[in-house]
Amino acid sequence: MSISVQLADFDCGAEIAALGAAGVGAVASFVGVVRGGSGAERVLAMSLEHYPGMTERALADIVAAAQQRWTLNGVRVIHRVGRLLAGEQIVFVGVAAAHRGEAFAACEFIMDFLKTRAPFWKKEETAQGAHWVDARESDDLAAQRWQ
C-alpha cells in the first residue's frame, strides 16, 4: 500500500504500470478531475485544504479496511492539495488484484470512504467569487451501502 498527499500532479500511466508490474490479473483505477461546469456556475479553479497528519491516517485506515475485505496485491492512493484549475487531476486510486471483481469493488470502496472520511475540503472559485463546497448526502449513502 502506498499513500501520497501532494501538491504535484501525477502520471496515471506510470502508476497503473507499477501496479500491474507484479504480474497480477487485474488493475482497476479511478481518476478524479476538477469539474469545470458551465455558465455562471463555471468553476475556474479549486483549492483543496486538508488536515495534515489525520489525512494520511484516515487514508491508511480506509486502505486497511479494503485489504481486510478483499485479497489485494497492491493499492495506490494519491490526493492532491492546494490550488487546482478546472480539468486538472485531483485524486488517483489504483488497486491490483487477481481478478477484476475485487479490483473494481475495492477501488470503489476506497473512493466512497475517501469522500466521506478523509479530512479534505474543497473551495471553488467561480466568476461570482469563491465558496466552500457542501457535502452531498449521496456520498454518505454511497459509503453506507458497504456496511
Place this chain on the structure above:
Amino acid sequence: MSLNLLYFASLREALGVERENLPLPAEATIAGVRALLVARGGEWQRLASPRIRAALNQALAGEDAALKAGDELAFFPPVTGG
C-alpha cells in the same frame, strides 16, 4: 496543561482562528469544550451544529470522549475531498 485546538475550512474562515491553546475545562470531554466555545457567541455558535465534526488526536471521536492535557482536538465541517 492545555488542549491544542484546531479549526478547518469554512469553520476556520468564519472564526478567523486556525489554532489556539485552551486550558483543560472542568468538563473535560469534547461536548464540554464545544459548550465552552459556543458560549463565546457570534460565529462560535456554529459549533453547536452536529454537522461540525470533532477529531481527537487525529481520529474522528464522539462527544463523550475524555480529554487530557496535551490532546489535539480539531473541529471541522463535513469533508468534501475526492
